[in-house]
Amino acid sequence: xxxxxxxxxxxxxxxxxxxxxxxxxxxxxxxxxxxxxxxxxxxxxxxxxxxxxxxxxxxxxxxxxxxxxxxxxxxxxxxxxxxxxxxxxxxxxxxxxxxxxxxxxxxxxxxxxxxxxxxxxxxxxxxxxxxxxxxxxxxxxxxxxxxxxxxxxxxxxxxxxxxxxxxxxxxxxxxxxxxxxxxxxxxxxxxxxxxxxxxxxxxxxxxxxxxxxxxxxxxxxxxxxxxxxxxxxxxxxxxxxxxxxxxxxxxxxxxxxxxxxxxxxxxxxxxxxxxxxxxxxxxxxxxxxxxxx
Numbered sequence: 001x002x003x004x005x006x007x008x009x010x011x012x013x014x015x016x017x018x019x020x021x022x023x024x025x026x027x028x029x030x031x032x033x034x035x036x037x038x039x040x041x042x043x044x045x046x047x048x049x050x051x052x053x054x055x056x057x058x059x060x061x062x063x064x065x066x067x068x069x070x071x072x073x074x075x076x077x078x079x080x081x082x083x084x085x086x087x088x089x090x091x092x093x094x095x096x097x098x099x100x101x102x103x104x105x106x107x108x109x110x111x112x113x114x115x116x117x118x119x120x121x122x123x124x125x126x127x128x129x130x131x132x133x134x135x136x137x138x139x140x141x142x143x144x145x146x147x148x149x150x151x152x153x154x155x156x157x158x159x160x161x162x163x164x165x166x167x168x169x170x171x172x173x174x175x176x177x178x179x180x181x182x183x184x185x186x187x188x189x190x191x192x193x194x195x196x197x198x199x200x201x202x203x204x205x206x207x208x209x210x211x212x213x214x215x216x217x218x219x220x221x222x223x224x225x226x227x228x229x230x231x232x233x234x235x236x237x238x239x240x241x242x243x244x245x246x247x248x249x250x251x252x253x254x255x256x257x258x259x260x261x262x263x264x265x266x267x268x269x270x271x272x273x274x275x276x277x278x279x280x281x282x283x284x285x286x287x288x289x290x291x292x293x
Contacts, residue, residue, distance in 0.1 A: 001074075004067075005078060007062045007063070010059075011059045012082040014059035014062060015056065016083070016085035017052075018052045023223045024090075025049035026219040034220055035165075039219060040215065066079075076117050077114035077118055080113045081110055083106050083110045083227060084107065087106045087224045090222065091279070096279060097279075101279070102224065102274065108266050109232060109274075110270075112232075112269075115260075116260050116263030119256050119260045119263060120251055122239045122249070124247070125248030142171055146213075149168040158275075159274070160225070162217050162222070165220055166217035167233055170233025170237060172206055174236065175237060178245060179203040180203055181242075182197070214226075217229075217230065224277075225275055228270065232267045
């Protein structure tokens with residue numbers, strides 16, 4: 001259990017630094033490149049961004065190690081502690097200092113998400129039991145949500161725009177997590193079984209689309225406005241999709257459901273506090289000045 005805790009915290013630190021490096025590189029790109037293949041093409045030639053990607057790979061290695069020694073219900077809440085490292089580090093790089101409001105907002109998102117995951121504690125489910133109709137429902141709803149959120153993002157400004165794009169990214173990546181689980185299950189029956197399944201190709205599309213949305217969110221605003229929403233949305237969508245497609249169960253009843261709702265409410269309050277923060281707004285303004293300099 002000690003190995004699981006230490007590896008989870010190491011993964012969180014690596015994810016935090018990886019996110020800061022990627023956001024720093026993406027923020028330097030012009031607004032016209034958001035949500036286009038050009039953004040990924042230019043970032044792929046940026047050494048700083050590539051270092052962030054490499055560090056994310058290391059983080060996934062620590063996460064895998066943690067899962068080998070501890071349950072997901074322990075590992076995932078510890079990994080979301082990345083926000084406590086990432087948001088202050090990003091502010092430090094911009095030579096700004098977080099105030100009580102920003103610290104409380106960051107800690108609220110982290111603690112709320114950890115509380116929701118610990119109380120709900122999804123379990124069970126069978127990837128092989130998933131029928132075509134639930135998959136079509138999930139893909140259709142995800143596509144509709146992403147399109148609606150991106151349409152709303154076009155009329156938003158400042159940190160709110162980055163948060164909206166991060167919400168779309170979280171929806172895609174949450175679905176991608178379930179597609180990955182389905183693909184891994186098929187790989188156990190051989191490579192041909194995986195290649196014959198449409199989920200494998202949907203996984204590739206979701207991975208590329210999710211990467212583009214994440215980098216666009218990083219490009220559109222400060223890390224506090226994007227990573228918090230992304231970290232909150234992805235596990236919630238993954239758990240929801242897992243219950244619909246795989247038949248996973250979550251803990252319910254009093255006081256478990258109340259704790260889950262309280263955790264999600266805390267996440268929402270933290271995100272609003274950060275997106276309306278004068279410091280985060282100043283970070284967004286400084287990002288624009290640095291890019292045009």
